[in-house]
Each structure stands twice: as structure tokens, then as C-alpha cells.
Amino acid sequence: MNHPFSLLSLRCGVLLASTVVAGSLQADWKQFRGSAGDSVEPGSRIPSQLDARSTVWSAALPGRGISSPVIVGDRVFVTSCSGGRQDRLHVLCFNLSDGSLRWERKFWATGRTMTHEKISGAAPSPATDGHRIFAFFSSNDCVALDLDGNLLWYRGLGRDYPNASNSLGMASSLSVIGEVVVAQVENDSESFAAGLDARTGTNVWKLDRPKRANWTSPFPFREADGRISAILQSSKGVVAIDPATGQTRWSYTDGASTAPSSTSAGGRIYVPSQGLTVLEPVSGAAPKQIWRSSQLRPGTASPVVVGGKIFTLNDGGILSCGDIADGRRLWQLRLKGSFSSTPVSAGGFLYCINEDGLVQVIDPSTPTGSVVSELPLNDIIIGTPSIAGDSLLIRSDKKLWRIGRNSSL
Amino acid sequence: MTAPRCSLPRAARLRKSVARIAGVWGLSILCSLHAADLSSAAREVKAVAAEGRGNPAASVAWRRLAAADSKSLPVLLGAMDGANDYALNWLRSAVETVVQRETEAGHILPVEPLTRFVRDTRHHPRARYLALELITRQDAAIGARLLPEFLNDPAPDLRRDAVQAVIDEGARFGTNNKAAAIPLFQKALTSVREPDQVDDLAKRLADLGQKVDLPKVFGWVNKWKVIGPFDNTGGAGFERVFPPETQLDTSLKFDGKSGSVGWRDYQTTSDYGLVDFNQPFTPLKGVTGYALAEFWSDTPRRVELRIGCKVGWKVWANGRFLFGRDEYHRGFEIDQYRMPIDLLKGRNLILVKCCQNEQTEDWTKEWEFQLRITDSTGNPIFSTR
The missing domain is CATH 2.60.120.380 (Jelly Rolls)
Known part of the structure; x- marks a missing residue:
């Protein structure tokens, strides 16, 4: 007979091992384009040769959406919307290991739900700090839940500020920085950005923003002095703000795109502005412009920096590769189909998904880039994939896929 | 024939009776306390307002609501009466949390009280729709049987689903059986309120040679x-x-x-x-x-x-x-x-x-x-x- 202490130790050991397997060996993917908002997971080893056997599992979704999944340990969080007017908002939690549904919560939209047919009510991606999920919708409803689905707070920003909406749909995702949830609710009318207290949902700060529809997303950026700024992009340019107060630290005012978001790498910010403009923030002063290229203009997809190169993808499927040192275009590669989603990078490869659901794996280390494998998912895919360990999480209006090494084979 | 005598002495019988009465009272008091606590928690949740006002207190009260059992579901749904749009979502998520826990524990949702609830048009339209969702979750056949009752219901979502069921029924006949399809589409047209369903019906009826007076319908x-x-x-x-x-x-x-x-x-x-x-x-x-x-x-x-x-x-x-x-x-x-x-x-x-x-x-x-x-x-x- 086991001594109770031994049994307890054994149970603790199993629990610890499970936790390690589930949580520690893979980095969480905490927001749109990853925890750093750069679309890159260098430690991931997603297979580069994808084929029909690469689907680890797929799960049905109860409604439409183009938001990206976020991942905490063994949990995958996804948002959807359903109903004749897309006014039922879903937050779902799946088990990463087997795709089973752990829980689902539904809410009623309090703001306007009209969108262009290509977008949907579940366009903004949720974000997490690893302990809480913050889900955001085109109606500007914002929900905070714990990892088990218990409601922590609810905000109806579209109800609070009734002219804050976009008849094409809102798509800016959330970013959680410290105890502040940063939301850009930017549109032609009542346009603002807000920092919400992650504990209560109340406004920490609220800034008037340019009155112009804007679908770009905020992301955290580490300044040269170590402070974390929230980067907000709009038609006017880019501002870096203190996420705790909303105060501007620096700004760039030469205009920027309202669809693809900026990305950061190596202390620089790659802004879809006048083609592509690279900024290097300097403490206490306007950021230094490093280079600008009209040949690297992104489409809807945001730029990605990997291995000393920058990649931009236009809506027609032309993938451009540039040298991050000087912006010189190195090569272009025509991919199949049209693109809305941003590529993600793992293990040095780029994973690009066209609107027909064809996953194309690119090896950018070859002299002109090459497609090394393809996987047709045969569904319309607009949203950007996420990375969980050695897997891609991809969603359509109907399904969520885990793509990777299928250990069951 | 005489009744068998109780083997307990009189004092013991008395004690037992008192205990029984106290038990019933106690249970009743506990139930009242429980209902009172739910009611108090619901009030705190319903106090949420614009810009997150009331969120901290609501978050604490929400836990008490979410700890309720499945028998309390009609009470939780009833709390939606008079709730603002923010509070409706707080209450909805409490209901869903209760339902998840109770169904995972193998408990059955109270279909009869929920049926009474969904039929009672004095309740909040969204609470009634949620009640139907719960009934359907417990027993899809009962939910489907109830749906036609809501064809002319004041709750938009209930009405929408009931209208859609009639449209779907007509669509099964399609153009092959106009005589069966047309009356069903026309029946749906008299109840329809949602613009997308009006458009859908107008197209279906046009395909069957029937013109819809859209300005009048809208x-x-x-x-x-x-x-x-x-x-x-x-x-x-x-x-x-x-x-x-x-x-x-x-x-x-x-x-x-x-x-x-x-x-x-x-x-x-x-x-x-x-x-x-x-x-x-x-x-x-x-x-x-x-x-x-x-x-x-x-x-x-x-x-x-x-x-x-x-x-x-x-x-x-x-x-x-x-x-x-x-x-x-x-x-x-x-x-x-x-x-x-x-x-x-x-x-x-x-x-x-x-x-x-x-x-x-x-x-x-x-x-x-x-x-x-x-x-x-x-x-x-x-x-x-």
C-alpha cells in the first residue's frame, strides 16, 4: 500500500509534468500576431512539409469570425458571432491537445453589428495576460473572463459612446500591457482609443483619435530606455503612448495605412507609411527615420521581420522580401490567390494562407524564396493564424484547425 | 382494525415532530435566504451602468449568482426583467456558468419551469429566448415543439426563429410543389419582422410567381x-x-x-x-x-x-x-x-x-x-x- 505522502508526491509530480507539457514548453500566443505583435515564434518547429496528414484536429465553430485565436498553455481561445444580425457574441475555449470544447460563453452585442460581408462581428482578436481573456468585437463590446470562463467584467463601448462604430465593421484587436487593456475604437465619427483597467474594465484613459476609419491594432514596443509603449497607428501616422496614462511619448506624423499594422524588431518599427517606413525611436525626441521604400508596400497583411529580412505581402499574393539594413528589395515571389491574413513565421519559415484557405509554406532562405509545401483547407480564410508550440491554429467562419505534427499517425 | 401503535415513547415522538417541523422551517428559511441572496446579488449586478460603473461590485455579486443550482435558473432569468443591456450580459453569463456546471454534474435542467418562463411574455424577450435555448439544450424535441408558438411573439429572436422554421418548411417543397410552398411563405410573410427574412421571402415568392408589396411590408x-x-x-x-x-x-x-x-x-x-x-x-x-x-x-x-x-x-x-x-x-x-x-x-x-x-x-x-x-x-x- 502506498503511503499517503508518496501518493501525494506522485499526484503532484503528474500534475507538474502535465503543467510542463501543457504550458511551459510552449510560449503563449497572447494577442493578434503573437505576444510581441511581431508574428514570429522563433522557437517553434512547425513542420515545413504540410500535407493532408498535418491536421491534428479540427473543431466546428458556432459562428462567423476572422479574429485570431490566442493561446495560454493548453487552452485555445476563439471568438465568433452568430445570429441574423451577428449580434450573438461567442467566446470559446478549446483544449489544444485534442480540440475538445472546454467552455463557451455567449453575450448579446450592445453596439451596432453591421459589417461588410468580408469582415464579421468577430473581427478583432482577443488578448490575454495569461490569467484573463479580454475579448473584443466589432460592436465594441469588450468582455473579460478568467481562464475558466467566469465573467470578470463587461463593457459596451459602442453603447457608452454611441457614434463609435464603422458600418464596414471594426477590426482593431486588443493589446494587454501591464494592467491596462488598450483598445483602438477609431472610425469616421466618434473616434477614440482607450486604456481599460484590466481588473475592472473602467477607463484609465481615453484619447480622441483621428476621425477616420482605422482597422490597425495596437501592440507593445520596448523603447530604448526599457519602458514599454503602446504603439497606435492611424491615417495620421504613429504615436507611442504610455499605456498606464495614455500620454504621448513620441509621434510620427507622415501618415500611415489604416489596414496593415506596423511591426517591430530590433528596436525599430516598420510602419506601412509611404510604402514602408522604418523608424527608430530616440528617447525624448521624434523617432529617427532609417529608410523608406515604396517597393515594400504591404497590402492588408502586416509586415513580418525574420532573419534580417522584411517580408510584405500584397492583396494579390506578391510576397516581397527586403533587406532590413537599407530597405533594398531582394526578391519577389508570386503566391497563389488573394490574401487578407498576415503571414506568421516559425523556425525560419513563413506560413501564408490565402483567402481560399490554401496554406503555403515559404522557405525565405533560398535566393528568391520558394514554396516548399501547400495544404488546402478548402474554406474561406481571412483571419491571421496563431502559433501554439509546434502547431498553427487557423480559423474560418466554420472551423478551427490545429495544423502540425500529427502524433496519432 | 386498530392502527399499530407507535413504538416510540410520547416524548420521543414529540421531539421527532418538532425536528421535522424545524427541518421544514430550516429548509424553508435556507431557501428564502438563498433566494434573498440571489435577489440581492442580482440587484448589485443590475446596477452596472455606462463606462463600467458598478463593475467591481457586480463582479463580486456575479460569483454568488454563478454558484446557484439549476433549480434557480428561472430566478436568474427572471432577474433579467428590467435589466439594462450591460446587466443582461452579466446575468446571461451567470446562467451559462450554472448550466455548464450542472450539466457536467449530470443534473437535468428544469424544463417545465423554463417552459412556463418562455411562454410568459411579461419576461424580458432575451431572457425568454435564453430559456428556450436551455430547453432545447436539455431536450431538442421539446424546443422544436415549442417554437411554432412564437410565430407572432413580441420577442424578436423567438419570432425570428419561428418564422425561419416556417420558411425552412416551405423551402423543402421549393418550386416542385408550389401549392404547398406558397401558403407557407405567405404565412411567414404575415409574421416576419426581420429585413433579411423579408427579402428572403420576397425572392422565394417571386420565384413562385408571387409578388410581394415590399413598401407595405416594410x-x-x-x-x-x-x-x-x-x-x-x-x-x-x-x-x-x-x-x-x-x-x-x-x-x-x-x-x-x-x-x-x-x-x-x-x-x-x-x-x-x-x-x-x-x-x-x-x-x-x-x-x-x-x-x-x-x-x-x-x-x-x-x-x-x-x-x-x-x-x-x-x-x-x-x-x-x-x-x-x-x-x-x-x-x-x-x-x-x-x-x-x-x-x-x-x-x-x-x-x-x-x-x-x-x-x-x-x-x-x-x-x-x-x-x-x-x-x-x-x-x-x-x-x-
């Missing part, structure tokens, strides 16, 4: 007086107060963007009730127009004014500003904006300001709006004169 306000153009160069006309906003005498003339302008009659015959300023004024850019309608009501009543517009607009009812929006050419749909108004008995005046911007793309030509008055379910209300 109930557009179709008789207007219009005046314009006034200026909207640089979008400044949206905020600028032009004379029609302060002087509603339709015999007056004013200085417009390019000369004197006066009110003229305009009647829309569009299936979708479009008041198209490009018709009377020719296609223009950087301009503002106004439309004025008389709407007569036999009684004072609260109704909804529903407007669809893809350019800048403002609307007033009986001189009171209701809402406005300076968004241009992003999108348009029926009932895009809904706002409650109180109709007066007799004549009511509805004034719409409609601003066109200076974009030049093909898809920016529209300078129009549509407007209807409905009850809260979307049932059109017509001017009595």
Missing part, C-alpha cells in the same frame, strides 16, 4: 417635402445649422448653395423607401438636403424610428434632435440605426438632414436615406393620414 414613410441643396464643402455642412433646422414653414424660401431654394413635394416609390436627393436636385457633391414628413398618430405612443443611410445624417422628431452621424459611404442597411421616439396624438413632424460629401468614386454617388416607424418588434406603423 412600411416606409414615403411622402416627404424636400429642400436643398445647401453647402457641405469640406463636410462643414453637417454641423452648420441651415434655416430648415430652425424654421419649419414650408412656404419659406432660403439661400441655398447656389441660389434660392424652396420646399417641394417628393414621394418615393422605391421598394426600399429610398428618399433619393439625386432625383430632385441632380447628382451633386458637397451638399446638404433636408426632408420633412408629417406622421399622424391616433394616440400618443412610444415607437421606434428606424433609419438607413450611408452618408451624413441628422434626424429630429417634433423639433427634438434624436441622433446624427457623420460617416460617409461605409455601408448601408435597413434599420441601420434605431431610436425610440414618443409620438404625439395628431400630427408629428420628422425632419431628416442628409449630407453628401465630395468623394468622386462611383460608389459614392448615393445621397439618400430610408425611414420607417415601427413598434419594438419591427412591426411597421403607418401614418393614419
Whole structure:
């Protein structure tokens, strides 16, 4: 007979091992384009040769959406919307290991739900700090839940500020920085950005923003002095703000795109502005412009920096590769189909998904880039994939896929 | 035959009776306390308001609601009565949390009390719909049997699903059996409120050779007086107060963007009730127009004014500003904006300001709006004169 202490130790050991397997060996993917908002997971080893056997599992979704999944340990969080007017908002939690549904919560939209047919009510991606999920919708409803689905707070920003909406749909995702949830609710009318207290949902700060529809997303950026700024992009340019107060630290005012978001790498910010403009923030002063290229203009997809190169993808499927040192275009590669989603990078490869659901794996280390494998998912895919360990999480209006090494084979 | 004597001595029997009574009382007191606690927690949750006011207290109270058992579901649903839209979501998530825990524990949801709840039209429409969702989750056959009851229900979501069930039934016959399909589509048409379902039915009936009088089904306000153009160069006309906003005498003339302008009659015959300023004024850019309608009501009543517009607009009812929006050419749909108004008995005046911007793309030509008055379910209300 086991001594109770031994049994307890054994149970603790199993629990610890499970936790390690589930949580520690893979980095969480905490927001749109990853925890750093750069679309890159260098430690991931997603297979580069994808084929029909690469689907680890797929799960049905109860409604439409183009938001990206976020991942905490063994949990995958996804948002959807359903109903004749897309006014039922879903937050779902799946088990990463087997795709089973752990829980689902539904809410009623309090703001306007009209969108262009290509977008949907579940366009903004949720974000997490690893302990809480913050889900955001085109109606500007914002929900905070714990990892088990218990409601922590609810905000109806579209109800609070009734002219804050976009008849094409809102798509800016959330970013959680410290105890502040940063939301850009930017549109032609009542346009603002807000920092919400992650504990209560109340406004920490609220800034008037340019009155112009804007679908770009905020992301955290580490300044040269170590402070974390929230980067907000709009038609006017880019501002870096203190996420705790909303105060501007620096700004760039030469205009920027309202669809693809900026990305950061190596202390620089790659802004879809006048083609592509690279900024290097300097403490206490306007950021230094490093280079600008009209040949690297992104489409809807945001730029990605990997291995000393920058990649931009236009809506027609032309993938451009540039040298991050000087912006010189190195090569272009025509991919199949049209693109809305941003590529993600793992293990040095780029994973690009066209609107027909064809996953194309690119090896950018070859002299002109090459497609090394393809996987047709045969569904319309607009949203950007996420990375969980050695897997891609991809969603359509109907399904969520885990793509990777299928250990069951 | 004599009754068997109780083997317990009298004192013991007495103690047992007292204990029984105390047990029942205790249970009753506990239940009352439990109900009182749920009621108190629901009050705290229902105190949430704009900008997150009340969220911290609601978050604590929510845990008490979410700890309830499945028998308390009708109480939780009942708490939605009178709740604002924020609180509805707090309460909904408490219900879902209870349901998840209880069903995972193998407990059965209380279908009979939930059925009574969904049938009771005094309850909040969304609470009733959620009750039907729970019934369906527990027993899909019961949910399906209940659905036809809601074909003319005041709860929009219940009605929508009931209408859809009739449409689906008609669609199964399709064009192969017109005699069976047409009555079903027409039955759905008499109950339908949702614009997308109206459009769907109109197309299905057209395929079967039946024309639908869309202006009548939607109930557009179709008789207007219009005046314009006034200026909207640089979008400044949206905020600028032009004379029609302060002087509603339709015999007056004013200085417009390019000369004197006066009110003229305009009647829309569009299936979708479009008041198209490009018709009377020719296609223009950087301009503002106004439309004025008389709407007569036999009684004072609260109704909804529903407007669809893809350019800048403002609307007033009986001189009171209701809402406005300076968004241009992003999108348009029926009932895009809904706002409650109180109709007066007799004549009511509805004034719409409609601003066109200076974009030049093909898809920016529209300078129009549509407007209807409905009850809260979307049932059109017509001017009595």
C-alpha cells in the first residue's frame, strides 16, 4: 500500500509534468500576431512539409469570425458571432491537445453589428495576460473572463459612446500591457482609443483619435530606455503612448495605412507609411527615420521581420522580401490567390494562407524564396493564424484547425 | 382494525415532530435566504451602468449568482426583467456558468419551469429566448415543439426563429410543389419582422410567381417635402445649422448653395423607401438636403424610428434632435440605426438632414436615406393620414 505522502508526491509530480507539457514548453500566443505583435515564434518547429496528414484536429465553430485565436498553455481561445444580425457574441475555449470544447460563453452585442460581408462581428482578436481573456468585437463590446470562463467584467463601448462604430465593421484587436487593456475604437465619427483597467474594465484613459476609419491594432514596443509603449497607428501616422496614462511619448506624423499594422524588431518599427517606413525611436525626441521604400508596400497583411529580412505581402499574393539594413528589395515571389491574413513565421519559415484557405509554406532562405509545401483547407480564410508550440491554429467562419505534427499517425 | 401503535415513547415522538417541523422551517428559511441572496446579488449586478460603473461590485455579486443550482435558473432569468443591456450580459453569463456546471454534474435542467418562463411574455424577450435555448439544450424535441408558438411573439429572436422554421418548411417543397410552398411563405410573410427574412421571402415568392408589396411590408414613410441643396464643402455642412433646422414653414424660401431654394413635394416609390436627393436636385457633391414628413398618430405612443443611410445624417422628431452621424459611404442597411421616439396624438413632424460629401468614386454617388416607424418588434406603423 502506498503511503499517503508518496501518493501525494506522485499526484503532484503528474500534475507538474502535465503543467510542463501543457504550458511551459510552449510560449503563449497572447494577442493578434503573437505576444510581441511581431508574428514570429522563433522557437517553434512547425513542420515545413504540410500535407493532408498535418491536421491534428479540427473543431466546428458556432459562428462567423476572422479574429485570431490566442493561446495560454493548453487552452485555445476563439471568438465568433452568430445570429441574423451577428449580434450573438461567442467566446470559446478549446483544449489544444485534442480540440475538445472546454467552455463557451455567449453575450448579446450592445453596439451596432453591421459589417461588410468580408469582415464579421468577430473581427478583432482577443488578448490575454495569461490569467484573463479580454475579448473584443466589432460592436465594441469588450468582455473579460478568467481562464475558466467566469465573467470578470463587461463593457459596451459602442453603447457608452454611441457614434463609435464603422458600418464596414471594426477590426482593431486588443493589446494587454501591464494592467491596462488598450483598445483602438477609431472610425469616421466618434473616434477614440482607450486604456481599460484590466481588473475592472473602467477607463484609465481615453484619447480622441483621428476621425477616420482605422482597422490597425495596437501592440507593445520596448523603447530604448526599457519602458514599454503602446504603439497606435492611424491615417495620421504613429504615436507611442504610455499605456498606464495614455500620454504621448513620441509621434510620427507622415501618415500611415489604416489596414496593415506596423511591426517591430530590433528596436525599430516598420510602419506601412509611404510604402514602408522604418523608424527608430530616440528617447525624448521624434523617432529617427532609417529608410523608406515604396517597393515594400504591404497590402492588408502586416509586415513580418525574420532573419534580417522584411517580408510584405500584397492583396494579390506578391510576397516581397527586403533587406532590413537599407530597405533594398531582394526578391519577389508570386503566391497563389488573394490574401487578407498576415503571414506568421516559425523556425525560419513563413506560413501564408490565402483567402481560399490554401496554406503555403515559404522557405525565405533560398535566393528568391520558394514554396516548399501547400495544404488546402478548402474554406474561406481571412483571419491571421496563431502559433501554439509546434502547431498553427487557423480559423474560418466554420472551423478551427490545429495544423502540425500529427502524433496519432 | 386498530392502527399499530407507535413504538416510540410520547416524548420521543414529540421531539421527532418538532425536528421535522424545524427541518421544514430550516429548509424553508435556507431557501428564502438563498433566494434573498440571489435577489440581492442580482440587484448589485443590475446596477452596472455606462463606462463600467458598478463593475467591481457586480463582479463580486456575479460569483454568488454563478454558484446557484439549476433549480434557480428561472430566478436568474427572471432577474433579467428590467435589466439594462450591460446587466443582461452579466446575468446571461451567470446562467451559462450554472448550466455548464450542472450539466457536467449530470443534473437535468428544469424544463417545465423554463417552459412556463418562455411562454410568459411579461419576461424580458432575451431572457425568454435564453430559456428556450436551455430547453432545447436539455431536450431538442421539446424546443422544436415549442417554437411554432412564437410565430407572432413580441420577442424578436423567438419570432425570428419561428418564422425561419416556417420558411425552412416551405423551402423543402421549393418550386416542385408550389401549392404547398406558397401558403407557407405567405404565412411567414404575415409574421416576419426581420429585413433579411423579408427579402428572403420576397425572392422565394417571386420565384413562385408571387409578388410581394415590399413598401407595405416594410412600411416606409414615403411622402416627404424636400429642400436643398445647401453647402457641405469640406463636410462643414453637417454641423452648420441651415434655416430648415430652425424654421419649419414650408412656404419659406432660403439661400441655398447656389441660389434660392424652396420646399417641394417628393414621394418615393422605391421598394426600399429610398428618399433619393439625386432625383430632385441632380447628382451633386458637397451638399446638404433636408426632408420633412408629417406622421399622424391616433394616440400618443412610444415607437421606434428606424433609419438607413450611408452618408451624413441628422434626424429630429417634433423639433427634438434624436441622433446624427457623420460617416460617409461605409455601408448601408435597413434599420441601420434605431431610436425610440414618443409620438404625439395628431400630427408629428420628422425632419431628416442628409449630407453628401465630395468623394468622386462611383460608389459614392448615393445621397439618400430610408425611414420607417415601427413598434419594438419591427412591426411597421403607418401614418393614419
